Amino acid sequence: MELKKVIILGTTQFSVMMCSILESEGYSVYAYSTYKEYLNSNFFMGCPVFLTEDLVELMGGVENFMILNTIGYSKLNTIRERTFADLKMREYDIMTFISQKANIYTDKIGQGCIVMPGCFIGNNIVLGESNVIYTNTVLTHDISIGAYNFIGANVVIGGNVTMDTNNFVGMNSVIKNRVSVGSYSIIGCGSNVIASIKSYSVYTGNPAVHKKNILDINSVNI
Known part of the structure; x- marks a missing residue:
C-alpha cells in the first residue's frame, strides 16, 4: 500500500x-512547512517549504498528506500545544509517529505523539495528545501521561x-x-525523582529537590 506523503511542520534540527x-522507516517526506511569520526561505534541506496556513490549497485537500508536528519543548511545550490545536482546527491529518524500532504494549497513544526508536512502553499506559517520547525511554507499566x-x-x-x-x-x-x-514543570537532566512534583516548578538533583517556581512560562528557556 502506498504511503501518504508526510509534510514536516518545523524547520529546526529536530525537524531534520x-x-x-x-525516511529510514519507509516514509516519504515531501516537504517542510512553517507559518508565514517564521518563513525565511522557500527551501529547507533541499525540500520545498510551504506555508502552514495554505497547505490544503497547495496540496489539493487534506486527504493527500499527513503532517508531523516537530515543534518541540519551547516555553514548556505551549507553542507545540497551540500548533497542534491550529492543525486540528484546519482539519489537517495530524500524524502519530510510533517508530518501528520501539517496543509498544499499549494501544492508548494519543494523536500527534512522537515515539522514537528504542523506546519501551509497557502495558496499561495511556499517553495523551501530542507528547514527544525521546529515544531509549522506558515507561514501565500502569502510567497515565497527559498531553504536550x-x-x-x-x-x-x-x-x-x-x-x-x-x-x-x-x-x-x-x-x-x-x-x-x-x-508546567521542569525535571532537570539526570534527576532522581522520589517524591511528587508540584506544578510550575523546577526540580533537579539526586534525589530531586525543588529549586524554584516558574512564574512566567514565556520566559522559560530549557
Missing part, C-alpha cells in the same frame, strides 16, 4: 532528525506514575513508582 528517522509533555532520552518512569500536561523531563532522569507530576 525526524526526517531522517521517517516532552520526555527526554533515556528516561525511566516507574509504575503507577501520573503526569499531567506541558512538562519537560530531562535526559537520563528517573521517576520512581507511585509519584505524581503536576503541570
